[in-house]
Amino acid sequence: MSETGANHKFAFYLGCIAPNRYPGVESASIKAMKKLGVELVPLKGASCCPAPGAFGSIDLSVFYAMAARNLVLAEQMKMDIALVCNGCYKSIWEVNHKLKHNKDLRDAVNEVLKEVDMEYKGTINVYHTAELLYNDKFIGVDKVRDSVTNPLTGARIAVHYGCHLTKPHKDREFEKDVMLNTEHPVWMEELVAALGATPVEYRNKMQCCGAGGGVRGYDIVHSLDITNEKLINLEDVKVDALTDICPFCQLQFDRGQIEIEEKFGVKHSIPVLHFAELLGLAQGMSPQDLGLDLHGISCESFLQKVL
C-alpha cells in the first residue's frame, strides 16, 4: 500500500479524444478506479499516442519515436502506464513491446530521442484500464461487483470491444487467456454483468467501428456504412445502450449516429457509453458528474431505466 492508500499506482495516459471530447471518461476513470484501489496519476506533457492509423500510415519511424517519447515520460516517473483507449493501446503498448524486443528499432528511436535529451530504456509496462478491471491481480470482476451501489438492473447492454486492444492476438501478452479470444470474447460481458446489467449478444459483435486507419477522415461515407451495419445489428436485439472501451469507437458510434441520419436518412438512437462511464454510474456518480450531456446521442432513455 502506498501513502495514498492505493494498492496500485499508474501514470494515466489520456490520449486525445477522451480528454478533449468525452471528458467524463477521464473523470469517471480517475474516480471509479480510486474506489477500486487504483490511483491514476497525470502523465505530464504527454501528446497524441500518435494515432496509429493516421500517423502510422505516413511514416512508421516517426510513429515509433513519437510513441517512445510518451513511454519515456512514464519511465521517468518510474510508473507503468494505464490508458482508456484501444487506439492509444495499439500505439503505446505495441511500440513498447516492439522496442523491447527489437534492438534495431530501439537504437533508431534512441538516436532521435537523444536530440531531446531522452532515452527509451524499456523499464515499464502498459495496461488498458479494462484489463486492470478484469485481471484480479489488479482489481478483478468480484471487486468491481462489490463496488456497485447503484446496480444497472434491467438494462440491456451490448459490448463493442473495438479492434486494437486485443487484435492482433498473436502479438498480445495478456495474463488472462480469455482476453486473447478475438472471435467471440465474453470477458467484457462479465464486467457488464458485474454492474447488474444484462449483457446482450448481437450479430458480428467483433466487427470494427469503421473509424480506424484514417478511413473516417478519408472516406466518411464508407466509414459510416460500417458503423451503420453494426447499429442495425444492435437494433435487432433491442439494446438500451452500447458500451465501448475506446473513445474513438465511441465518437464513431455516438456522433456517427447523427452523421448517419444526415447522410443516409437512417435514424438510430442508441446511447453509447464508455465502460468507465457505466462503472461511474453504477458506483453512484450522477450523469452530470459524468458529462453525459456532452454525448451526441441522448442517454436519457437509458438513464431512466437505471436511475
Next chain:
Amino acid sequence: MVRTKGYPEALEKKLHDQRYYREDSNPDFTKNVKAISRTIAHMCYQCGTCTGSCPSAPRSTYRIRKFMRRAVLGLENEALTDPDLWLCTTCYSCTDRCPRDIAPTDVIMAMRNLAFKRDIIPVNFLKTVQSIYKTGHGVPNNDVNRAAREKLGLTRDPPTTHMYPEYIPGIQKIIDHYKLKANADRIVKEREG
C-alpha cells in the same frame, strides 16, 4: 527474373511460362514492404481469408488479397496508385485469421509508408500531423469542452501538452528530424493552394 530451383528441364520451362514475371515488377518493392512491415508477406498463398474477414471489402472494391499478391509480385505502381489502399480500417481481423501467420494489415501500412515517399497520401492524414505538430494532439481541446471539463472538476486543459506547452518543442524536434512537417505542409499546399 524468375527464380527456379534446378527442377527438371520440362518443369523449369513450365514455370517460366506462367505469368510470374511482369515488366512492371520491382523486386525491391517486395523487399521494402517486408522490411517496413516486419511480416513475411512473401509467404502469402492467396487463400483469401483476409478479404473474407475485411469490413471494407463488402462495401468497396478494396481487396486486401489483391494487395498481398502485388506485394509478392513487386507490383509497386499498381499497389501504390490504387486509391483502395486507403480503405483499410486497420482492424487486424485479417491478421488475426491469416493461416500463414502473415500480418496483411502491416503490409498495407508499409505500402502506405512507401506511397507517402512518392507524395501519394490523402490530405486528412497530413492534417493529423500538422495538428500534432502544433498542439501535441491529433484531436485538440476546444472552448465547449474546456467549460465541460471545468464543470466535471477537471482542469480546463488536460495535463498533456495542452497544459504544459513547454513539451511541444521536443515533439516538433522529433517530427522535424524526419522532415515530416515540412513535407506535410508542402503537399497540403500543393493540393489546396
